Every structure is written in structure tokens, then in C-alpha cells.
Amino acid sequence: xxxxxxxxxxxxxxRVIGDSMAPEFEDGCIIxxxxxxxxxxxxxxxxxxxxxxxxxxxxxxxxxxxLKTLAEDQEVIEIPNLVPVEGVVIQQGRRRRADRKHYV
Numbered sequence: 241x242x243x244x245x246x247x248x249x250x251x252x253x254x255r256v257i258g259d260s261m262a263p264e265f266e267d268g269c270i271i272x273x274x275x276x277x278x279x280x281x282x283x284x285x286x287x288x289x290x291x292x293x294x295x296x297x298x299x300x301x302x303x304x305x306x307l308k309t310l311a312e313d314q315e316v317i318e319i320p321n322l323v324p325v326e327g328v329v330i331q332q333g334r335r336r337r338a339d340r341k342h343y344v
Contacts, residue, residue, distance in 0.1 A: 249274075249275030249276055249327070250275070251272050251273060251274045251275070251327075251330065252272070252273055252275075253270055253271065253272050253273070254270070254271055254273060254286070254295070255268060255269070255270055255271075256268065256269040256270075256271060256295065259311065260309040260310065260311045260314050261284075261295060261296075261297075261309055261310050261311075262310060262311070263310070264284075264310055265284070265295070265310075265332060269332055269333070270332065270333045271284075271295070271329045271331070271332045272329065272330050272331040272332070273286050273326070273327035273328065273329060273330070274327055274328050274329075274330045275326060275327040276327075277327060277328030277329075277330055278328065279298060279322055279325055279328060280298075281298070281299060281300040282297060282298070282299065283297070283298045283328050283329070284296070284297050284298075284328070284329035285297070285298045285307070285325050285326070285327065285328055285329065286325075286326045286327045286328075286329070287307055287319070287324040287325050287326060288324045288326060289307065289317055289319075289324060293326065294307065294317075295329075296308055296309060296317070297309070297310065298325065301318075304318055304319070304320060305318070305319045305320070305321070305322060306318055306319070307319060307324075
């Protein structure tokens with residue numbers, strides 16, 4: 241993925257685990273990731289870091305990029321380019337409560 245461009249792939253959903261992206265994305269929140277989404281400064285992204293997938297906000301710097309959480313006490317990760325970015329969050333929603341699941 242290059243600055244402002246996209247790569248192919250079908251959108252998919254993931255559940256947020258933990259509170260590092262709260263209050264915007266609470267624990268248990270469902271997010272939809274678009275691998276072909278356009279990357280902008282401030283986009284919420286799924287990225288690969290040290291052989292793991294992480295959910296962070298992408299911030300553009302002077303010739304570099306940063307992956308940061310919304311929690312102030314978490315590490316900010318510097319990346320030299322957008323290669324680690326696997327997709328962009330395009331939608332979020334809350335997990336439905338078990339007592340509200342009704343299927344026809």
C-alpha cells in the first residue's frame with residue numbers, strides 16, 4: 241500500500257480486544273477492515289508489527305509514519321513506509337448482546 245493508494249482484497253471484520261483504542265473503539269467493538277482502503281493521515285489501520293497484527297491510528301510525520309494508540313500510556317511505533325499497513329478501518333459497530341439475537 242502506498243501513500244493514498246490501495247491494494248486488493250475483500251473487506252473483513254475483526255473484534256477489538258482491549259482498551260488501547262478507547263474511547264473511539266471500545267473492547268468488544270466490531271471493526272470492518274478494507275485491505276484496498278485509501279490511507280490518510282489519521283486513518284485507523286490494521287498493520288503488521290513484529291510478526292503480529294495490531295490495530296492503531298496512522299499519523300504522518302516528516303518523511304516517516306507513526307502507529308499510535310488512543311491511550312496515552314502506550315508505545316508509539318515508528319514505521320519508515322506504509323508496507324506494514326494491511327488495511328483501513330471503514331466501519332465500526334457494537335457487538336450485539338446475546339439476549340437480543342433473534343434469527344428468522
